[in-house]
Amino acid sequence: MAYLNKVFLIGNLTRDPELRVTPKGTAICQFGLAVNRQFKDESGATRDETTFIDIEAWGKQGELVAKYLTKGSPAMVEGRLKLDQWEDKATQQKRSKLKVVLDNVQFLSSRGAGGGGPGAGAEEGVDQTAPVERHSPPARGNAKPAAPAPEGIDEDVPF
Numbered sequence: 070m071a072y073l074n075k076v077f078l079i080g081n082l083t084r085d086p087e088l089r090v091t092p093k094g095t096a097i098c099q100f101g102l103a104v105n106r107q108f109k110d111e112s113g114a115t116r117d118e119t120t121f122i123d124i125e126a127w128g129k130q131g132e133l134v135a136k137y138l139t140k141g142s143p144a145m146v147e148g149r150l151k152l153d154q155w156e157d158k159a160t161q162q163k164r165s166k167l168k169v170v171l172d173n174v175q176f177l178s179s180r181g182a183g184g185g186g187p188g189a190g191a192e193e194g195v196d197q198t199a200p201v202e203r204h205s206p207p208a209r210g211n212a213k214p215a216a217p218a219p220e221g222i223d224e225d226v227p228f
Contacts, residue, residue, distance in 0.1 A: 074149040076169050079177070080104035082142045083121060088135035098131030100124050100138070102146060102169075124148070126171040134174060143177040 083101035090096055106118045124146055126134050138144060148169040157164050 076146075076148050076150055078102055078104050078122060078146045078169065080122075080144070080146075082138055082140050082144065085140050086126075086131075086135045086138055088131060096128055096131040096135075098126040098135045100126075100134065102144070123166070123168040124171055125151075125168055126174065130171055130174060134171075137176055145175040145177060146171055147173040 080102040083103050086098045086100040088096060088098045100123075102122045102124050104120045104122065106120070108116055108118065110116050134144075146169060148171040150167060151170045152165055152167055154163065154165045156162070
């Protein structure tokens with residue numbers, strides 16, 4: 070029998086991420102995500118339903134979330150469901166809570182959306198957790214000039 074525990078969510082952070090560090094030095098970041106769903110009810114009116122989900126990010130992923138995301142930031146979260154169970158000290162009742170343990174995050178803010186706000190500098194739909202190599206353009210000092218285009222060829226190509 071095969072098993073699958075995988076969750077993909079796109080939404081906005083409901084609060085600023087809270088970063089803590091374990092005694093062994095591992096980062097843990099906790100934040101909330103609001104995910105909206107739009108549907109039509111029996112009368113045909115459009116309604117919105119919002120679901121609030123607690124997210125837990127460990128290690129480097131958690132550090133990146135805490136560094137680059139703030140309340141209201143849009144993000145795509147990939148992770149797995151985890152059920153936490155404990156006994157309430159005050160009432161002695163058993164409690165439980167379902168949350169998502171983050172495996173991967175994509176920052177969805179774009180440079181054009183509000184300037185230097187949350188996620189500034191992030192590119193839309195790009196996985197901001199992966200290392201990005203940036204290369205500077207080659208020096209033009211000794212470069213040969215480009216050869217002129219042969220006659221009869223249209224330089225204005227539509228693609």
